[in-house]
Amino acid sequence: MKIASSAWTDAGFDMLTIGIHDSDPQVRQAAAESLRGYDEDRARELLVTASNDSVAQVRKGAASALRQPDDRSVATTLLRLAEDRDPSVRGIAVESLGSVGGLEALQQLVRALRVPDSFERIRAAAGLGELLDDRAVEPLAVALKDPQPAVAVRRRAHWVN
Structure with a gap:
């Protein structure tokens, strides 16, 4: 389920606000995902609310x-969220950190390259590729040697593109 976000009106935003607090987790998740790219403090506040949801899919x-x-x-x-109890939430969070940047993001992404969960390592490699930070080069070289082929393949794809 996706809530259309093409026209950001106050009424539309009010609908997303209601959606974030809905009793149905699918509605809460759709409302959260629909807030992507909406660059306003009130949207970020709703996403912080969603990031504390009891349902992993909403946090994701x-x-x-x-x-x-x-x-x-x-x-x-x-x-x-990169420390969430659910590995799929952690994976999405670490990849998203790559677009945010900064030293703390870099450190978290490097830590995530060492976790047992391959999905999380794949997402960490992708996040590191987005950092555009010279300090990410060495950890990315390590990711190329990951025993899980998908991690190395994902890493190579970012270097090529």
Whole structure:
């Protein structure tokens, strides 16, 4: 389920606000995902609310929507989600950190390259590729040697593109 976000009106935003607080987790997730790219403090506040949801899919939607290029204001929330109890939430959060940038994001992404979960390592490699930071080169070289082929393949794809 996706809520259309083409026309950001106050009424539309009010609908997303209601959606974030809906009793149905699918509606909450769709509302969170629909807030992606909406660069306004009130949207970020709703995404912080969604990032604290009891349902992993809603937190995952928030982590994805918080992927805002060079927006350090979302870093704290993404760093917290990168430590979430659900591996799919952690994976999306670490990849989203790559678009945010900064030293803390880099450090979290490097840590995520060493976790047992291959999905999370794949996402960490992708996030490192987005950092455009010279300090990411060495960890990316390590990712090329990952025993899980998908991690190395994902890494190579970022170097080629």
